[in-house]
Amino acid sequence: LKEKAKKINETFRIKDGVTDKNLQHIQQDIEKMIAEMNGRSFDKHEEMVEDELDAANALLERVKKLFNNPHKTTQGLKDEVKKKLADYKNNFDEAQELLKEAQEKIKETNHLSAVNQRNMTALEKRKQAVEGGKKDTEDVLNEGHYLIAAAKQLLEKISLGLTELSEQEHLEPLIGKLKDKMDELAAGIRDEKLPELVLRAEYHAAVLNDSSGILDGILAEAKNLSFNATAAFRAYTNIKDKIDEAEKVAKEAKETANQAVRLASGPDGSLKETAKSSLQKSFRQLNEGKRLGTDVKDASAKIQAAKDKAKQANDTANAVLAEIKDLNQNLLGLQDNCSKLKDDVAKANAAINTPAKTIADADMKVKELEDKADKLMDKLKPIKNLQDTLGRNISHIKDLINQARKHANSIKVSVSSGGDCIRTYRPDIKKGTYNSIVLNVKTSELENLLFYLGSARYTDFLAIEMRKGKVNFLWDVGSGVGRVEYPDLIINDQYWYRIEASRPEVSLKKYSGCLRDIEISRTPYNLLSGADYLGLTKGCSLEVYYAVFLNRGRLEVHVATGTREPRRVTIRPESGVFNDGKEHSVRLHRSRGYLTVQVNEERAQRKSLPNDLPLDIKRLFVGGVPASFQNMCAADIHPIALLGAKRFGLSKNSHVAVEFDDTKVKTRLIIEFEIQTEAESGLVFYMARINHADFATIQIKDGMAHFSYDLGSGNASTVVQKKINDGEWHKVRIVRDRKRVTVTIGLTVATAVSPKNADILDVVGMIYIGGLPKNYTTRRIGRVLYSINACIRNFKLNNKTLDLDNPTSSLDVGVCFLNSQRGNYFDGTGFAKAVARYRVGTDLRIEFDFRTSQRNAVLLGISSQRVDGLGIELFGGKIFVHIDNGAGIFTAVYDPPHFNALCQGQWHNVVVNKVKYRLELIVDGEKVESRSPSVTSTATDTNDPVFVGGYPGDMKQLALTIDTPFKGCICNLKLTKGTQTLEVDFSKAIELKGVQPLTCPA
Secondary structure, X not given: XXXXXXXXXXXXXXXXXXXHHXXXXXXXXXXXXXXXXXXXXXXXXXXXXXXXXXHHHHHHHHHHHHHHHHHHHHHHHHHHHHHHHHHHHHHHHHHHHHHHHHHHHHHHHHHHHXXXXXXXXXXXXXXXXXXXXXXXXXXXXXXXXXXXXHHHHHHHHHHHHHHXXXXXXXXXXXXXXXXXXXXXXXXXXXXXXXXXXXHHHHHHHHHHHHHHHHHHHHHHHHHHOOOOHHHHHHHHHHHHHHHHHHHHHHHHHHHHHHHHHHHHOOOOOOHHXXXXXXXOOHHHHXXXXXXXXXXXXXXXXXXXXXXXXXXXXXXXXXXXXXXXXXXXXXXXXXXXXHHHHHHHHHHXXXXXXXXXXXXXXXXXXXXXXXXXXXXXHHHHHHXXXXXXXXXXXXXXXXXXHHHHHHHHHOOOOXXXXXXXXXXXXXXXXXXXXXXXXXXXXXXXXXXXXXXXXXXXXXXXXXXXXXXXXXXXXXXXOOOOEEEXXXXXXXXXXXXXXXXEEEEOOOOOOOOOOOOOOOEEOOEEOOOOOOOOOOOOOOOOOOOEEEEEEEEOOEEEEEEEEOOOOOEEEEEOOOOOOOOOOOOOOEEEEEEOOEEEEEEOOOOOEEEEOOXXXXXXXXXXXXXXXXXXXXXXXXOOOOOOEXXXXXXXXXXXXXXXXXXXXXXXXXXXXXXXXXXXXXXXXXXXXEEEXXXXXXXXXXXXXXXXXXXXXXOXXXXXXXXXXXXXXXXXXXXXXXXXXXXXXXXEEOOEEEEEEOOOOOOOOOOOOEEEEOOOOOOOOOOOOOOOOOEXXXXXXXXXEOOEXXXXXXXXXXXXOEEEEOOEEOOEEEEEEEEEEEEEEEOOEXXXXXXXXXXXXXXXXXEEXXXXXXXXXXXXXXXXXXXXXXXXXXXXXXXXEEOOOOOOHHHOOOOEEEEEEEEOOEEEEEEOOEEEEEEOOOOXXXXXXXXXXXXXXXXXXXXXXXXXXXXXXXXXXXXXXXXEEOOEEEEOOHHHOOEEEEEEOOOEEO
């Protein structure tokens, strides 16, 4: 106890030598504690401790079984894997070395390919040169065939002349001599073996064709040789030299042949003149026989010389082609055949010497021909005296023939035709300004050509024809075709009708002004009822004015001289603007059809005017115009586009495609962009693997963004619970870190986690923004595959901004306007082909809204290419609706209560109701009516396209009077027939040119 007390004292830092009283108290406390401890039972706790100890031992045994034993088992596998990884690393290093070596080889190959491509291009040009030489040779052969044919014709005509001459007894001695000469000519032709030469020439032409094929083969093989560019270039140089030599030889041969032709023609005229002379009467046959004999002899020599030169040219070309074949061997053998190329050059040089010898032989032959021709002329001199006498007789015969023709033309006969031409002749008509034609006709046909008078040198003509039973007079005196139809009289009733037609002298000065109430034979006539007119428009609104004003700091001058559109001159200052608070001088000068404008001392600008008619100007306003006299439309302001923003949804496959590095998105993907849309649904972007096993996409469904992706182990998706189709800009951010994705729009966040263990996005390095291309589809993301009608900008992929202005590819992508509204924007350069085929029929209702700053423009047109049609147009600040049911055009015109109220850039509603032969036009609730003069024609027979805002130049629009394209906005176009309404969606139009659907600048 003392020892215990001592320890307790040490514990409580009590010094030795405690009092007995304290010791007794401590002893009592200890005894109490011992008694209390003896009173307690620890059996239960002991059991619990033993149970815990048993459980811990069991757990230890289980851990050893699960981890220690497999660890020992897999230790060998670990070692094997480490060894294989080391092997794979070595193989990978070797592959990298091979790849580097391959890249170097590819660079070298590309360099050689570029050099070889240049060589092949030059070789192709030389091939074309060879083909040109071949063509020259073929031309020589064709000329030979022509000469042979001409000789045959001359022989036939000479034989005919001999037959007729045999009837003249006083010419019998001469006929005998001529027959002898003919026999000599025939024998000469046989001796010269002309048929054999023709066959040989044809054979050489065939050889040239085969050689051309061989050369094509050489080029094809040469293009496959992308190695050893040096040898190929040397071969090309040799080929070039030999082709040049062949061309030179062919040209020399052709020149020699031409010279032979000129020398062989003789002093008595050409073959053509001789052929013409042989057609005269028999009194000239003797003289013509003499000349024909000479020409035939000359032709034989000419043919022989041409054939000889063609033969030599063919031989030279064959030699060169043979050498080209050897060069092909050299190309295949590369450097080993360089010596053969030198031999080929020597052969080509030797071949050049051959044509020179041939030319000398041709010169000798020509000289021999000249000697023979001189001898023949000496023998035929006695006949020349007879030639003069025959010439006088022939002149007398010509006079008699002309008198007979005039007499025959004056004879009036009644003739009939079954559809073929019944009579042609040459009337004695001189050039002049007046012609009169009288015909008496009886027929039962609706379509007939009654009379035609044409010119052999010019396009001038006169014609009378029947169209649908009515008589039409057509003419062209050098300024275009004119036509007039005699109306309301059909003459195919088998009665006689007298037709008189004339064309008096026409004034060259063109009329400018208005015409109305036109009648022909007391019958009203509509100048616009047909399609053959130029410079005519419906209505009469001739404005004449000068206008000078400032527009955004620029000076604009408008001059209207009574035509449809005023001429405009816009001047920008050389520096700064005109509204700078300083004084500026303006000078206008109109003279001789030109308007000259000069500001200050700057360079003057000149503009041509449509005419030089005098202008009647009565009022002058300075500083502005009264409200009652305003005639200006709203300023034509070009819409402001947002830089970097693109409009999608212009068609089903509207999109841009941009390449990217697919290795950068495998484990982490960050996409950011801004979007503005009012669409309920559409595809925003899509990227995928080739088989679409892996993909990532955002689609708009019910106005909310849906993000879907698949990393190869199953599809995962999430939806941001926020409507973004409110027409406002929204920023979308997608972050994918392996399996987990977070999509943030404003303060709204959505997350998703990919199933299973896959965490790599394996896609092709191409992202499609705004939609998908044609012929590209997927079944992984549902039915929303069409382009989103939206504006997208600032598109970033892994913090890199994509250049949407220069994509890899794009289709039907437009601009985003700074302030936009619904509609379809026409920029004034094209049209919309809204419907492929449409039948107007008897009843039709057309409704649409438009706004513009134009006074003249096409709004809508549906027209057949013959007669029927419907057209709506804006002209002179008024709306015109023209309809033709086949009996002529009738028109409804809306004239707004305020001048130029329709071109102030405000929306206007137009409704057109066609009910058979009646027409209603309603503009902004105000109605005007019109009706056709013919109540029997009720249907507009069309099966043609519906054009909006303009039409192509190769299409006729018979119910439109202008072709000015529309600039502005059109929307809510509906075509209603009965209970069927066609609402035109311009994003699905057949053809768009200069039109952006779905959006307009506000």
